[in-house]
Amino acid sequence: MIRHLTATALALAPFVTPLSAAAQVATVPPVMIDGTLLDVSATGVSTRTPDIATIRAGVVTQSATAAAALSANADRMAGVLAALKSAGVEARDIQTSTISLQPQYRYTEGQAPAITGYQASNTVSVRFRDIARSGRILDTLVKQGANQIEGPALSIDKADAATDEARVDAVAKARARAELYAKAAGLRVDRIVSIGESGDSFPQPPMPVMMMRAEKASADTAVAAGEQDVKVTIAVRFLLK
Template sequence: MYYNTYGYQNAVNGKYDRQIKPNRLTVTGEGTVTAASDEAIITIGVINESPNLSAAQKENADKTAAVIQALMSLGIPQSDIQTYVYRIEPQYNYENGQQIFRGYRVEHQLQVTVRDISKTGQVIDQAVAAGANSVSSIQFTVSNPNAFYNQALTIAIRNAQEKAISMARALQVTLQPVPVIVQELSQPLPPRPIPFQAAMLAQSAETPIQPGENKIMATVKVEFTYS
C-alpha cells in the first residue's frame, strides 16, 4: 500500500497559486468462496506391450473400446469421453551394454468428465474391470466456477474498501468512497488434481473417493483518492 501527495506552486502576478493533484491511496483486497465439488475429471487408460506393432495396437484398441463401453453403461455420454494421450514407443532391454529391441508400448489415455460426482469411485472400478490399467489423476471442480469467482471478486472489493477506510481514519483524512481504479489481479483457478495411487486398482470394493471442497480466491488492486 502507498499514498502520495503531489503539488506545485506557480507565481502569478506576484502571488502564489497552489494547485494540488488528488492524493492517492492504493490497497489490495482478497476474497475467498468455498464451493463443494460437483464434477470430477478422471484420466484413465490402457497401456500394453507386444513384439508386434499391429498386435499391440489391436489389443489396446479392443481394451479401450471395452473401457468406453463400460463408461457409457454408467450413463456417461460419449461427448464426455475424449482421447487425452495416444502414443506408441519402441521398447528396449539393455544387456551387456547392448540395446536389444523388446517390442512396442501403446498407451491410450482417456479424459472422462463425471457429472454425477457420487459415481466417481464406481467409474474407476468399472473402467478397471473392463481393462483399464492406468489411472493417472482425478481433478475435482465445480460446474459453474465463474459464478463463485464473481462472488469472491465482490468480497475482495469490499475487503479493499474496508482497508482503505481504516487507513483513512488512521491518517485523519477524508476518503472519497468511489475508487478511481479497480484492477483484477487474479484469475479463476483450474480444477485441482488429486494424485491416484496405482495400488488402489487392486481393491475389490468400490474405490472410496473424497471430493472435498474447492476454495475459489480473487484478488484486486483498488486506488482511492482522499483529501
C-alpha cells in the same frame, strides 16, 4: 516590406498551426488531485463444493510385435469405452488424450540395444458430473481392462456466480482496509479512483496418481468432493481527504 513579411507569414501559417496544436496536446498539464491517494490490494474468496471430477483412464498393453500390441490395446480400450457408456457417461465428456506405441529394448553391455517387443497405450480424459458415482465407475473401468488411472481432479462446472461473489468480497475488503488507513491518518475515504483485477484463481488440489496393474480394484472406491475456494485479487486506488 510589411506586405512581404505578411505574405510570408500567411504562407507558413498552414505548416505552423498543426505543429503548434500537437505541441499544445503534448504539453497538457496533468490533473491535480486534491487529497491523498491510497493503493490497496485485496483478495476476495467464494467457497463452492466441486461438481465435476476429471480422471484420465488408460490401457497399456505389451506384445512381441507392434501390430499385436495395438490390436490388444484397441480391444481392451473398446471395453473401457463401453463401460463408460453403460455407466451413463456422455460422449461429450470423453476425450482421447494420448495414443502411443513404443518399442521395448534389452540393453547388453558392448552390444546395440535390441528390440524385445512393443508397448501400446491409449488414454482418455473423462469428466464425471456426478462425483458420488465416480468412485464406483473407476472400479468398473479397472474390471473392464483399464490399468492406468490418474485423478481425480475436482473442479467447479459453472463458476461465474462464485467469481462474482469473490469480486464483491474483494471490493468490500479493500474498502474496509482503506477506511482503516484513513482513520489512522485522520482522514476519510472520499471515493474510489480506479479498480484493477489481476485475474481469477481456481486452485486445484494436487492430482493423485494411481497406477493400477491388477485386474480388479476394491469395491466402491471413495471420492470425496470437499470444498474449493474461488479467488479474485484486485488493486483499488482510493482518494482520501
